Amino acid sequence: MTEPITPLSTALIHHEYQPPSGFGAVPVGVYKASTVIFPNVAALRARDWRHKNGYTYGLHGTPTTFTLEERLATLEGGKHCALAPSGLAAIAMTNVALLRRGDEVLLPRNVYGPSREMARTLLADWGIAHQLYDPMDVAAFKAMLNERTRLVWLEAPGSITMEFPDLRALARAARQHGVLTALDNTWGAGIALKAFDLGEGAAVDLSMHALTKYPSGGADVLMGSVVTRDPALHEKLLLAHMRLGVGVAANDAELVLRSLPTLEVRYRAHDASARRVASWLKTQSSVHAVLHPALPDAPGQEHWASHCRDAAGLFSILLDSALPIERVDAFCNALRFFKLGYSWGGPVSLVVPYDLRAMRGDAGRLPGHLVRFSIGLEAPDDLIADLDRALRVLR
Numbered sequence: 355m356t357e358p359i360t361p362l363s364t365a366l367i368h369h370e371y372q373p374p375s376g377f378g379a380v381p382v383g384v385y386k387a388s389t390v391i392f393p394n395v396a397a398l399r400a401r402d403w404r405h406k407n408g409y410t411y412g413l414h415g416t417p418t419t420f421t422l423e424e425r426l427a428t429l430e431g432g433k434h435c436a437l438a439p440s441g442l443a444a445i446a447m448t449n450v451a452l453l454r455r456g457d458e459v460l461l462p463r464n465v466y467g468p469s470r471e472m473a474r475t476l477l478a479d480w481g482i483a484h485q486l487y488d489p490m491d492v493a494a495f496k497a498m499l500n501e502r503t504r505l506v507w508l509e510a511p512g513s514i515t516m517e518f519p520d521l522r523a524l525a526r527a528a529r530q531h532g533v534l535t536a537l538d539n540t541w542g543a544g545i546a547l548k549a550f551d552l553g554e555g556a557a558v559d560l561s562m563h564a565l566t567k568y569p570s571g572g573a574d575v576l577m578g579s580v581v582t583r584d585p586a587l588h589e590k591l592l593l594a595h596m597r598l599g600v601g602v603a604a605n606d607a608e609l610v611l612r613s614l615p616t617l618e619v620r621y622r623a624h625d626a627s628a629r630r631v632a633s634w635l636k637t638q639s640s641v642h643a644v645l646h647p648a649l650p651d652a653p654g655q656e657h658w659a660s661h662c663r664d665a666a667g668l669f670s671i672l673l674d675s676a677l678p679i680e681r682v683d684a685f686c687n688a689l690r691f692f693k694l695g696y697s698w699g700g701p702v703s704l705v706v707p708y709d710l711r712a713m714r715g716d717a718g719r720l721p722g723h724l725v726r727f728s729i730g731l732e733a734p735d736d737l738i739a740d741l742d743r744a745l746r747v748l749r
């Protein structure tokens with residue numbers, strides 16, 4: 355029996371009780387730590403923060419974040435995963451890991467907007483150039499690859515305008531040129547698209563995922579991941595992660611761990627509802643076009659069909675360009691179940707009208723007003739009834 359510790363403050367900090375080991379339960383434990391306690395100096399000196407065989411500092415991992423990383427690597431069909439506090443932070447971490455002054459990065463014209471903004475501002479300030487390519491024109495893309503090109507970002511389908519590119523052809527061309535590829539696989543979510551299984555010579559090097567969307571599924575977490583099969587690339591990502599200090603909170607990791615088991619069924623439910631709602635919208639005279647990669651006539655539908663069977667719950671429509679913008683806004687405001695908001699992948703359906711010209715300049719010139727929908731988990735008939743009612747504003 356050791357001497358009881360007094361006074362109380364010390365006793366409560368250095369309490370002797372150790373709970374029995376071997377606790378078993380369904381949820382993964384939530385381990386929180388800034389500091390990690392080492393058993394002795396030898397362990398403190400020996401542990402390497404880069405490896406998952408021990409713990410060194412809260413930023414570099416806990417049992418909770420290591421478990422999430424391993425499950426995400428499995429989801430994406432990769433081997434290694436690094437987490438970041440948002441999807442955009444995962445994009446930044448990738449750029450910082452792989453690009454240096456004098457390099458050039460290629461981005462699709464329809465890339466997630468803040469990624470293009472990062473290239474236009476921060477990367478430019480650091481002496482890293484970028485070019486925007488048309489993802490639907492493989493020949494023009496090939497012609498852009500040059501001796502400075504270090505990284506190509508891919509996205510399928512493109513943000514907001516939803517064009518589905520020939521990913522295999524783009525990835526192959528980059529590989530043949532010795533250029534690394536990073537796929538923003540947020541839409542594919544590791545379900546519709548397996549980034550590392552695109553076929554001979556076409557596997558991408560990195561798959562980035564905004565876990566904020568479907569893996570969280572609750573519209574309550576911001577997080578991102580970057581998965582790779584290549585240990586050397588993973589090490590570069592870990593160095594960027596460490597140098598930037600982009601850790602994730604234990605409670606957020608817990609929420610994603612809790613949601614992952616239902617990811618596949620939720621994704622399929624979003625997909626089925628979205629196809630029903632999008633197909634119905636296609637029959638409406640006030641809807642000029644429906645931009646859903648799985649629907650006939652959508653831009654790149656043949657590429658979607660050759661890469662995927664599944665699709666997410668996301669699509670856009672074009673409304674007659676002759677309509678005054680106030681009527682488009684009135685249509686969005688008239689919706690009851692569709693809330694106005696950006697971050698898709700949650701249970702609640704969302705709608706956003708976009709001014710593509712303001713965002714993309716001439717590349718954003720479209721034959722109509724674009725409105726994007728994220729289909730949630732409400733009954734699709736209720737969503738269709740809601741749209742039917744709101745469309746009367748346009749008739």
Ligand SMILES: Cc1ncc(COP(=O)(O)O)c(C=O)c1O
Pocket residue numbers: 440441442443466513538540541564565566576577578696697698
């Ligand atoms: C395609 C895509 N990539 C990345 C992101 C960034 O994710 P986050 O909101 O977690 O920064 C988003 C967010 O909307 C997105 O749509």
